[in-house]
Structure formats: structure tokens, C-alpha cells
Amino acid sequence: MWCTILSKAILKMPTIARIGKILIRMFADDHNPPHFHVVTPDYQALIRISDFSTIGGWVPSSIRQTALQWASQNKERLEREWDRLRER
Numbered sequence: 690m691w692c693t694i695l696s697k698a699i700l701k702m703p704t705i706a707r708i709g710k711i712l713i714r715m716f717a718d719d720h721n722p723p724h725f726h727v728v729t730p731d732y733q734a735l736i737r738i739s740d741f742s743t744i745g746g747w748v749p750s751s752i753r754q755t756a757l758q759w760a761s762q763n764k765e766r767l768e769r770e771w772d773r774l775r776e777r
Contacts, residue, residue: 702726705770708759711752715767717774725767727756736760738767 702714735745
């Protein structure tokens with residue numbers, strides 16, 4: 690049951706970027722600390738924006754490395770999106 694709820698919630702997350710099968714997503718009004726979700730068909734991880742540490746879930750290291758490379762080049766964008774989505 691909770692998997693179905695989680696899957697529906699993931700589908701409602703705005704996608705910030707797509708890198709092949711890797712999606713970078715955020716929830717509106719999500720819990721602190723500021724973070725983004727790395728989502729693939731098989732895995733999901735929550736990554737803190739400030740230091741790119743994993744705060745939940747897990748993805749294989751190759752996926753994490755690709756996502757963090759993108760995130761490090763787009764940190765200001767992630768911070769702006771976090772603030773924008775929290776305004777609601």
C-alpha cells in the first residue's frame with residue numbers, strides 16, 4: 690500500500706532535470722533540510738542541497754555520481770527551485 694502511495698507522490702513531484710533515465714525532482718512544501726530527489730525506475734535517494742550528502746534512500750554510485758555532477762553545476766538553480774516551491 691505505501692509503495693502505491695509513494696509512487697503516486699513521486700509522479701506529482703516537479704521534474705527539475707532529466708539526465709537519461711535519472712530524474713532530479715522536488716516536492717512543493719517538502720520537509721527540511723533543503724534537498725532534491727534522485728529518481729530512477731528502480732531507485733530513489735534524497736540529497737541535501739547544501740553539501741550533497743545522502744539523507745534518505747539509495748541509488749547506485751554511478752547514478753549518484755552523475756546526479757551530483759549535474760547538481761554541483763546547478764546548485765543555485767536547486768536552491769532557487771527549493772525556495773520557489775516552498776512559497777506556496
